Amino acid sequence: MDIKKIVKVTSAVGGIIFIVIQSIQPNRENPLFDPTMTMQADLKMPANIGQLLERGCKDCHSDQTTWPFYSYIAPVSWLVSHDVMEGRKNFNMSEWGKYKPGKKIQKLTGIYEALSDRSMPLPKYIPLHPAANFSDAERDTLARWAQSQAEKMLGGE
Ligand code: HEC
Numbered sequence: 478m479d480i481k482k483i484v485k486v487t488s489a490v491g492g493i494i495f496i497v498i499q500s501i502q503p504n505r506e507n508p509l510f511d512p513t514m515t516m517q518a519d520l521k522m523p524a525n526i527g528q529l530l531e532r533g534c535k536d537c538h539s540d541q542t543t544w545p546f547y548s549y550i551a552p553v554s555w556l557v558s559h560d561v562m563e564g565r566k567n568f569n570m571s572e573w574g575k576y577k578p579g580k581k582i583q584k585l586t587g588i589y590e591a592l593s594d595r596s597m598p599l600p601k602y603i604p605l606h607p608a609a610n611f612s613d614a615e616r617d618t619l620a621r622w623a624q625s626q627a628e629k630m631l632g633g634e
Pocket of ligand 1: 530533534535536537538559560561563564567568584587588589591592597598599602
């Protein structure tokens with residue numbers, strides 16, 4: 478076979494595989510949740526804190542995910558869904574009210590740590606979501622708030 482033919486056959490096969498994998502749709506469900514059980518309702522946070530969580534965290538840590546267009550195109554869709562499902566499993570703002578006090582303290586400390594070591598918002602999420610590109614001051618504000626909430630709960634309030 479000459480090189481042109483190889484390129485043609487390869488792209489045809491690639492195209493067919495691409496079309497076939499589109500039928501494998503990942504989970505993009507936004508489950509119904511109880512608005513009285515959200516982190517926002519439970520912790521009565523200041524508006525700026527709510528906005529930071531909304532801008533940087535809610536797509537992967539709540540049941541109110543905004544699914545981007547590429548979450549409909551395999552194989553990227555599988556990766557996006559995986560991150561959201563894993564994110565929700567670790568910490569879900571829509572289910573917050575159901576957590577026991579110890580778990581809340583653990584999550585708040587985790588939020589503080591994740592912001593401080595810059596592991597969250599997930600770095601790969603930021604280029605396509607500029608609103609999640611927190612300034613140092615914003616990162617610090619959210620981190621300190623989480624820490625102060627954890628301390629408040631540890632103090633038994
Ligand atoms: C693109 C999706 C995505 C975004 C956006 C995101 N996270 Fe995550 N988060 C994950 C995933 C996936 C995990 C679990 C795997 C891991 O730890 O890397 C996780 C884990 C965590 C954990 C660890 C939970 C535990 O039990 O220790 C914390 C805390 C956390 N995220 C906080 C945040 C905060 C705060 C934000 C916003 C500033 C945020 N995340 C934004 C996907 C995301």
